[in-house]
Amino acid sequence: MMGTQSTSSRGSGRKSLVGNTLVTVGALSSAFGAVGWLSALRSPSILTIALGFVLYGLLPLVVGVSFVWRGLGAIEEAEAARRADAVSRAALLDALRGGATAREVAARLCMPNARDAERALDGLVRDDLAKLDVTDDGELVYRRDPETLLLLHDRDVN
Structure with missing residues (x-):
């Protein structure tokens, strides 16, 4: 009897999936950035350390944090849409x-x-x-x- 889902709940499910994926990729990228900093410190040259710090450490960290930020925003949007859909359906049924x-x-x-x-x-x-x-x-x-x-x-x- 209840075989189909509403379009908005499917859309919010996709947003939630995208959000979770972004958070995961962002966390992995940030972890890679932390490891990159440690590996850059092992170099004997100050130029290599500076370049490694930026390319292997700072860049993945910034990208990772931005992915986490956007992912959490997408998850929050999906949850808000799910709540609004539930409230609107309840109000419609009550009406x-x-x-x-x-x-x-x-x-x-x-x-x-x-x-x-x-x-x-x-x-x-x-x-x-x-x-x-x-x-x-x-x-x-x-x-x-x-x-x-x-x-x-x-x-x-x-």
Whole structure:
């Protein structure tokens, strides 16, 4: 029933993966820089020591720290997107209590227009969190799926 993921959660998963990769590469580069400094100190020439200090020590360290910095930023962005997605889904599901049209959901959640609400609600329908009914008047009414809500509640509790 819950076979698909939302696009934003997949995107945040990719950002998290990229962030973790950057942190790992940055840490390895920084470690290489520390070893480079030690190996540069073993040289008998002051010019070789200075060049080794910059090329083998300082450069990998700066690159490593910048990778770690960017990686941590990407991880933080991914977590913020995941939290926002969870909050917005919860708010949308709460707004669907008793069934509602996209216009009613937009008004309840102070969304700028019904089109944005309709896109978000269509995402809930795609992910089997809501059902879409067409009234006799041709109006699209979104309703929460009680079975899915029970499954979500059980998953959150366990």
